[in-house]
Amino acid sequence: MLSNKKDIRALSKEQLRDFFTENGDKAFRGNQVYEWLWQKGVHSFSDMTNISKETREMLQNNFVINHIEVDQMQRSSDGTVKNAVRLHDGLVVESVLIPTETRTTACVSSQVGCSLDCQFCATARLKRMRNLNPDEIYDQVAAINKESLLYYNHKLSNIVFMGMGEPLMNYNNVLKAIEKITSPEGLGISPKRITVSTSGVPKMIKKLADDEVKFNLAVSLHSAIDEVRTQIMPFNKNFPLADLKEALQYWYAKTKRRVTYEYIVWNGINDTRDAINALVKFCKHIPCKVNLIEYNPIDDGDFQQANAKAIDDYISILEMNDIIVNVRRSRGKDIDAACGQLANKS
Ligand code: SAH
Numbered sequence: 001m002l003s004n005k006k007d008i009r010a011l012s013k014e015q016l017r018d019f020f021t022e023n024g025d026k027a028f029r030g031n032q033v034y035e036w037l038w039q040k041g042v043h044s045f046s047d048m049t050n051i052s053k054e055t056r057e058m059l060q061n062n063f064v065i066n067h068i069e070v071d072q073m074q075r076s077s078d079g080t081v082k083n084a085v086r087l088h089d090g091l092v093v094e095s096v097l098i099p100t101e102t103r104t105t106a107c108v109s110s111q112v113g114c115s116l117d118c119q120f121c122a123t124a125r126l127k128r129m130r131n132l133n134p135d136e137i138y139d140q141v142a143a144i145n146k147e148s149l150l151y152y153n154h155k156l157s158n159i160v161f162m163g164m165g166e167p168l169m170n171y172n173n174v175l176k177a178i179e180k181i182t183s184p185e186g187l188g189i190s191p192k193r194i195t196v197s198t199s200g201v202p203k204m205i206k207k208l209a210d211d212e213v214k215f216n217l218a219v220s221l222h223s224a225i226d227e228v229r230t231q232i233m234p235f236n237k238n239f240p241l242a243d244l245k246e247a248l249q250y251w252y253a254k255t256k257r258r259v260t261y262e263y264i265v266w267n268g269i270n271d272t273r274d275a276i277n278a279l280v281k282f283c284k285h286i287p288c289k290v291n292l293i294e295y296n297p298i299d300d301g302d303f304q305q306a307n308a309k310a311i312d313d314y315i316s317i318l319e320m321n322d323i324i325v326n327v328r329r330s331r332g333k334d335i336d337a338a339c340g341q342l343a344n345k346s
Helices: 013-022 027-038 053-062 134-152 167-182 202-210 226-232 241-255 273-283 308-320
Strands: 069-075 081-086 092-099 104-107 158-161 194-198 216-220 259-263 288-293 324-328
Touching: 013 027, 081 134, 092 134, 104 134, 134 167, 158 167, 167 194, 167 202, 194 202, 202 216, 202 241, 216 241, 241 259, 259 273, 273 288, 273 308, 288 308, 308 324
Parallel strands: 104 158, 158 194, 194 216, 216 259, 259 288, 288 324
Antiparallel strands: 069 081, 081 092, 092 104
16 A cells, blocks of 8 residues: 655665654664664564664654565576565566576666667566666665575675666666665675666766766677667667767776676677677777677567577677677576566566
């Protein structure tokens, strides 16, 4: 049920401290409540056991604790775990835990649905319903951290914003969530272990550089030829490659951090020598690396993963040009948890 009371987690620590002093209590009480909300992650005021009953009742009368609920959890045969996450208003997003031998990575969502229109992505078929709040993003990470401890006996090691949505179209909330994820009062995860992936919104890439963020940036490039990119990612018409290039150069000048380009090779779309040459040229603009990602079919035939020969051509020509290239196998396909498959199907 929706409540008119304010979500207490929308308050900063300062605001919570002020709330208590304004109500005749000590500012320190704000710190205690903040710790319950963020470090201990309680979902109910009654769980705040070092707070007096009267104070808990007073909080209950003024606030709610909006929180996510992991509705359904599926485990893939390769160990990948997908959470269907129910938000306080009933909408659902998905997040994924991806284990490897040495680490676990959380792949989290930033929007319900997506504002962009990549033709090969299942999430794009859901219209964008709303942005996630900072705490809804944080909660997905906290839930996956718990699962990582439970199933793999260690804390979550990395986070990628590659779930549903375009993180740079929900800029402020994503940055607020990352602030909390990296803070010692939150999960204390280093920003070096966080990657934000964008389809490439030039203005917002520049803003990231201006805001001196410390996390990594990945760009879903998929083609370095405008006509082709516009065909598969129609928003490229408004944000053409020249603007993207300029924004990335700005990013690099300010941060000195290498950008990762995500790239899928499809049959008949970008499996030509011209396409490879264009990518090589684009890669020369700033230090970067290329992740060739496996295509996960989303049930129509327009897009098909190119054959091994085409991918080998990409690898050898990129390497010949001293460009770092990795091939990323997809994970969790049997439970629709792989890149681009998140569409609330479970
Ligand atoms: N909007 C952001 C983050 C979400 S998509 C972005 O575009 O980067 C995360 C990654 O999955 C992107 O690189 C995207 O291009 C890729 N992707 C989308 N659909 C896919 C599919 N069907 N198979 C494989 N990767 C896909």
